[in-house]
Amino acid sequence: AQKITQTQPGMFVQEKEAVTLDCTYDTSDPSYGLFWYKQPSSGEMIFLIYQGSYDQQNATEGRYSLNFQKARKSANLVISASQLGDSAMYFCAMRESGGTSYGKLTFGQGTILTVHP
Amino acid sequence: EAGVVQSPRYKIIEKKQPVAFWCNPISGHNTLYWYLQNLGQGPELLIRYENEEAVDDSQLPKDRFSAERLKGVDSTLKIQPAELGDSAVYLCASSSPLTGATYNEQFFGPGTRLTVL
Numbered sequence: 001a002q003k004i005t006q007t008q009p010g011m012f013v014q015e016k017e018a019v020t021l022d023c024t025y026d027t028s029d030p031s032y033g034l035f036w037y038k039q040p041s042s043g044e045m046i047f048l049i050y051q052g053s054y055d056q057q058n059a060t061e062g063r064y065s066l067n068f069q070k071a072r073k074s075a076n077l078v079i080s081a082s083q084l085g086d087s088a089m090y091f092c093a094m095r096e097s098g099g100t101s102y103g104k105l106t107f108g109q110g111t112i113l114t115v116h117p
Numbered sequence: 118e119a120g121v122v123q124s125p126r127y128k129i130i131e132k133k134q135p136v137a138f139w140c141n142p143i144s145g146h147n148t149l150y151w152y153l154q155n156l157g158q159g160p161e162l163l164i165r166y167e168n169e170e171a172v173d174d175s176q177l178p179k180d181r182f183s184a185e186r187l188k189g190v191d192s193t194l195k196i197q198p199a200e201l202g203d204s205a206v207y208l209c210a211s212s213s214p215l216t217g218a219t220y221n222e223q224f225f226g227p228g229t230r231l232t233v234l
Contacts, residue, residue, distance in 0.1 A: 004159075035222070043206060045160070045225035091159050104173060105150075105223060107159025 003027065004092055004108035012114050013082045020067070021077040021111045023092030031097040034075040035105065036066065040088040048090075051075055082115045089113075119143065121226035123209050129232045135197035138229045142190070142211030149186060150223060151194050152208040160208050166192065196231075204233045 005024045013019035025034065036048040051059045051066045059066040067076040079086055089112050093105040122141040130136050142149050147168050152160035163182065165173040168189035177184065181200070186192040196203055210223040 037225075042227065043230070044227045045208065045210070047222045047224070050222065093159070104162050104165065105160075107161070110157070110159055 003106045004094055006092055006108035006111050008111045009109075010112045010114065012116060013079075015084060015115055015117050016081055018078060018080045019082055019113065021079070021090050021092075021113065022074070023076055023108060024072070024074045025092075025094050026073060027094065027096055029096040033095045034066070034068070035093040035095065036064070036075075036077045037091045037093060037107075038086075038088045039091060039110070045091070049077065079113075084115050084117060087113060087115045121209055121211055121224055123207075123226035123229055125229055126227060127230050127232075129234065130199055131234050132201055133198040135195065136199050136231060137193055137195045138207050138209075138231075140192045140194070140209030140226060142192075142209070143213075143224055146211035146213040146224070147189065148212045148214075149192050150210040150212075151184060151192070152210065152225075154206040154208055154228070156205070163194070163207075199231075199233045201233050204231055206230050 003026050007022055032053045034051045038046045038048055049059050049061045049064045049066050051068045058068050063080045065078045067078055089110045091110045092108045095105050124139050128136055149166040151163040153163050154160040162176055164171055164177045164184050166186045169186050182196055184194045206228040208228045209226045212221050212223045214221045
């Protein structure tokens with residue numbers, strides 16, 4: 001079974017609008033972390049935002065916020081006021097705490113976001 | 118502060134040839150990761166080092182892949198012999214629980230894009 005699922009291969013948004021990128025995950029580990037990374041065409045993975053499984057509040061970082069619904073095992077990324085520079089591939093990733101999995105990031109398949117002017 | 122450095126950025130070789138990739142992590146980061154990223158996919162962990170010790174190499178195809186981090190700083194990933202299916206981007210990342218935020222984010226290098234002909 002996929003541990004991280006991103007069901008949207010591609011998304012389009014108008015500049016200055018908000019967009020939500022979906023991510024669901026699967027784990028039996030009570031302690032885990034969820035990450036979102038941006039990968040522009042240059043190839044480098046850029047860390048955006050983190051949510052811990054025990055965090056009571058949804059994480060926010062500037063224009064990025066994470067809609068964390070633990071019972072549904074979803075961690076959707078919301079980008080507000082989209083900019084042309086937001087066009088990139090976006091990956092959701094999970095880090096579990098148990099055993100040799102500690103430290104290992106498991107990534108989803110990614111969502112390509114295109115921002116239209 | 119310098120980021121994760123990888124070289125070369127691009128490599129084209131013929132099948133059955135050997136190839137090596139080099140990574141220099143962020144100064145002070147004791148954990149180093151090598152990921153494989155196929156086109157249109159999320160990265161997959163190949164090996165994780167804690168200082169000079171490989172603590173998770175379960176996904177490394179040991180018949181043709183090898184890695185080393187002799188002094189616990191920079192690392193080399195080698196493929197010998199390369200196969201057509203090895204064409205991908207090889208990403209290096211580093212992290213440290215002693216610096217940065219408590220969630221121990223991984224910082225990625227720009228990757229090496231390998232093409233095997």
